[in-house]
Amino acid sequence: MSILNSSNIKTLEFDVLVIGGGGSGMRTSLELAKSGLRTAVVSKVFPTRSHTVSAQGGITCAIASADPQDDWRWHMYDTVKGSDYIGDQDAIEYMCSEGPKAVFELEHMGLPFSRTENGRIYQRPFGGQSKDFGKGGQAARTCAAADRTGHALLHTLYQNNVKEGSNFLNEWFAVDLVLNKFKEVTGVVAFAIESGEVAYLKAQATVLATGGAGRIYASTTNALINTGDGLGMSLRAGIPAQDMEMWQFHPTGIYGAGSLVTEGCRGEGGYLINKDGERFMERYAPNAKDLAGRDVVARSMVLEILEGRGCGEDKDHVFLKLDHLGADVLNAKLPGICELSRTFAAVDPVYEPIPVVPTCHYMMGGTPTNIHGQAFKLSSSDDDYIPGLFSVGEAACVSVHGANRLGGNSLLDLVVFGRAAGLHINEALKSGGGVANCDNDDIDLALHNLNKLNESSRGYEVSAVKKELQEVMQNYFGVFRRGDYMDKGVTALTEIREKIENLHLKDKSAAFNTNRVEAIELQNLFEVAEATAISSLQRTESRGAHAREDYPDRDDENWLCHSLYDPTTKVLGKRHVNFEPSQVDAFPPKVRTY
Amino acid sequence: MNTDINKTKWKCRRGLRELDLLFRKYSEDKLDSLSQEDFKLFNSILDMEDQPLYDFIFKNESLNSPDKEKFILNNIKNFTDK
Numbered sequence: 001m002s003i004l005n006s007s008n009i010k011t012l013e014f015d016v017l018v019i020g021g022g023g024s025g026m027r028t029s030l031e032l033a034k035s036g037l038r039t040a041v042v043s044k045v046f047p048t049r050s051h052t053v054s055a056q057g058g059i060t061c062a063i064a065s066a067d068p069q070d071d072w073r074w075h076m077y078d079t080v081k082g083s084d085y086i087g088d089q090d091a092i093e094y095m096c097s098e099g100p101k102a103v104f105e106l107e108h109m110g111l112p113f114s115r116t117e118n119g120r121i122y123q124r125p126f127g128g129q130s131k132d133f134g135k136g137g138q139a140a141r142t143c144a145a146a147d148r149t150g151h152a153l154l155h156t157l158y159q160n161n162v163k164e165g166s167n168f169l170n171e172w173f174a175v176d177l178v179l180n181k182f183k184e185v186t187g188v189v190a191f192a193i194e195s196g197e198v199a200y201l202k203a204q205a206t207v208l209a210t211g212g213a214g215r216i217y218a219s220t221t222n223a224l225i226n227t228g229d230g231l232g233m234s235l236r237a238g239i240p241a242q243d244m245e246m247w248q249f250h251p252t253g254i255y256g257a258g259s260l261v262t263e264g265c266r267g268e269g270g271y272l273i274n275k276d277g278e279r280f281m282e283r284y285a286p287n288a289k290d291l292a293g294r295d296v297v298a299r300s301m302v303l304e305i306l307e308g309r310g311c312g313e314d315k316d317h318v319f320l321k322l323d324h325l326g327a328d329v330l331n332a333k334l335p336g337i338c339e340l341s342r343t344f345a346a347v348d349p350v351y352e353p354i355p356v357v358p359t360c361h362y363m364m365g366g367t368p369t370n371i372h373g374q375a376f377k378l379s380s381s382d383d384d385y386i387p388g389l390f391s392v393g394e395a396a397c398v399s400v401h402g403a404n405r406l407g408g409n410s411l412l413d414l415v416v417f418g419r420a421a422g423l424h425i426n427e428a429l430k431s432g433g434g435v436a437n438c439d440n441d442d443i444d445l446a447l448h449n450l451n452k453l454n455e456s457s458r459g460y461e462v463s464a465v466k467k468e469l470q471e472v473m474q475n476y477f478g479v480f481r482r483g484d485y486m487d488k489g490v491t492a493l494t495e496i497r498e499k500i501e502n503l504h505l506k507d508k509s510a511a512f513n514t515n516r517v518e519a520i521e522l523q524n525l526f527e528v529a530e531a532t533a534i535s536s537l538q539r540t541e542s543r544g545a546h547a548r549e550d551y552p553d554r555d556d557e558n559w560l561c562h563s564l565y566d567p568t569t570k571v572l573g574k575r576h577v578n579f580e581p582s583q584v585d586a587f588p589p590k591v592r593t594y
Numbered sequence: 595m596n597t598d599i600n601k602t603k604w605k606c607r608r609g610l611r612e613l614d615l616l617f618r619k620y621s622e623d624k625l626d627s628l629s630q631e632d633f634k635l636f637n638s639i640l641d642m643e644d645q646p647l648y649d650f651i652f653k654n655e656s657l658n659s660p661d662k663e664k665f666i667l668n669n670i671k672n673f674t675d676k
């Protein structure tokens with residue numbers, strides 16, 4: 001294979017490139033295609049196979065269907081509290097107040113929401129949801145299309161994109177960002193997985209919508225495709241990442257397999273027990289109990305395990321008890337859970353509890369953006385953006401989830417901010433905004449890594465290095481963190497970086513070469529893992545999902561802020577959190593109890 | 595054939611972890627030794643959407659294809675790499 005350069009690859013030009021065909025990418029592209037811009041959605045898998053299909057639980061939004069009194073301000077309060085006060089309140093206000101519009105738009109586009117008997121959209125209760133600013137008890141705010149909301153969302157968006165004329169580059173893999181001499185993003189280099197053909201995809205605006213990176217951990221609910229490619233690309237290009245220490249561990253991943261047991265189980269009355277059969281959440285969260293915020297439940301589970309009250313031979317998990325609900329309720333309200341448990345845990349929940357452990361689930365951090373999806377530079381000014389670069393969805397940190405995301409808030413984030421980014425890009429491009437051309441050297445630079453892999457004649461094997469990386473992250477940067485352990489983890493990562501830069505691609509074939517894809521994905525995972533490690537070590541407090549044994553308390557004096565990781569210097573800076581919503585008074589930080 | 599196998603392996607990457615767990619292990623262990631007929635059938639299963647496959651495997655909702663259902667029940671459902 002000859003060395004790739006700007007003169008031997010083709011250029012495909014669009015107005016806007018959306019890298020990612022999940023919920024966030026397709027909501028962005030839909031808005032753009034509607035406005036007549038030439039829009040390309042680039043996706044390594046067929047769009048309707050994106051990870052958004054996993055979101056079976058639903059989309060949280062105060063549409064006031066289950067409870068006509070429901071109010072977006074209550075949803076905002078819950079989200080701010082859930083974020084442990086480092087979610088940006090302007091962004092949270094925007095998401096919660098614009099949310100109903102975005103959800104009703106989906107309904108009009110044809111998303112088949114489930115209905116109540118009187119024809120209203122069905123909403124189910126999820127953890128962390130309250131009425132009347134935490135004073136009115138549990139709310140039911142998560143809109144659902146049976147147990148297939150993510151699937152329905154992807155299909156609705158795909159069909160509407162096709163109708164509006166979006167171009168799809170399906171099974172194309174984006175490798176690296178192209179930046180011109182002004183440090184504006186002018187597109188990406190990418191290859192077609194089917195043929196191996198490489199191209200420069202050029203655009204006036206590039207939107208990273210590549211989803212999460214849960215595969216940095218050994219135990220995760222995420223599918224194999226969640227390798228944080230967009231973030232890997234931006235970190236390699238020297239672009240900062242925000243709040244990367246904040247990873248949500250879902251309380252109930254099936255022990256050993258990682259498969260997710262929905263929060264709906266606890267919503268329907270299931271609860272967690274330790275080896276003594278004690279319903280321990282009553283001690284940690286007397287009011288919300290098993291439906292407290294995910295970080296609170298996950299941490300309580302780990303405490304039970306650390307204090308010797310875990311279940312099983314190794315006392316390394318707890319049980320989710322459902323048998324008291326009875327077979328009829330389980331089959332009617334929680335279809336699939338029994339079979340899931342039988343398949344992956346060899347346990348029938350009608351009779352026995354399911355072994356569960358907190359499992360990596362969601363990346364709260366990401367590329368820092370404003371409400372319009374514009375990516376921030378490393379700078380203290382809020383008006384300093386990287387021209388040409390946008391990010392939405394799980395890859396972005398806008399930040400509405402802060403230190404902990406509430407269930408169902410991700411799908412809302414995807415559609416609200418996907419739409420907002422689309423609206424903004426349309427306006428900006430139509431009023432003459434855009435980026436300058438790049439030089440051939442800039443394209444060559446973006447091809448450097450791919451060339452190096454293609455030319456490798458020896459080096460480290462991808463699957464072995466991946467396993468090593470995932471174990472380091474699991475052991476040193478999991479639910480409970482400690483400075484001396486994390487120091488060891490960072491040292492281990494330094495050694496792994498050497499391997500990452502010297503991977504060996506044995507198979508050099510062009511068509512459907514999964515080895516090439518997996519090698520680049522591993523390099524992306526590594527960038528995300530390193531950002532996570534350094535951010536976790538340097539945030540010396542406990543907040544939301546970031547729980548440190550050596551700094552057990554929240555430290556508002558020093559850390560009521562975002563962390564901002566600079567990949568060039570590997571130093572952690574700070575960015576202020578927005579406390580200036582425009583329609584309500586800001587919610588001041590309070591002690592977070594459930 | 596090699597390209598066909600690689601293509602099939604790529605199709606085993608799914609949007610849902612549960613399907614990754616089931617298909618990936620099966621493809622790694624069995625793909626090279628499948629009869630042409632089974633190879634074709636396995637591919638037609640992989641061409642389906644994630645949600646109906648999930649609904650069949652975990653909720654017993656029909657795929658309206660006895661061949662595919664039988665293949666999944668006999669070969670894939672208990673083939674996890676956890």
Ligand SMILES: Cc1cc2nc3c(=O)[nH]c(=O)nc-3n(C[C@H](O)[C@H](O)[C@H](O)COP(=O)(O)OP(=O)(O)OC[C@H]3O[C@@H](n4cnc5c(N)ncnc54)[C@H](O)[C@@H]3O)c2cc1C
Binds near residue numbers: 229362394
């Ligand atoms: C098991 C599970 C259950 C969940 N349930 C819920 C729920 O009930 N409610 C909720 O709100 N949230 C839920 N979430 C979270 C939610 O599903 C995700 O946060 C959300 O779907 C992410 O959407 P996205 O558009 O950002 O990315 P994704 O849907 O992950 O899409 C990423 C896209 O980027 C593409 N891509 C990635 N890298 C490249 C590359 N290098 N080149 C080209 N294309 C690329 C992929 O092909 C894909 O199209 C759940 C998550 C999990 C794991």
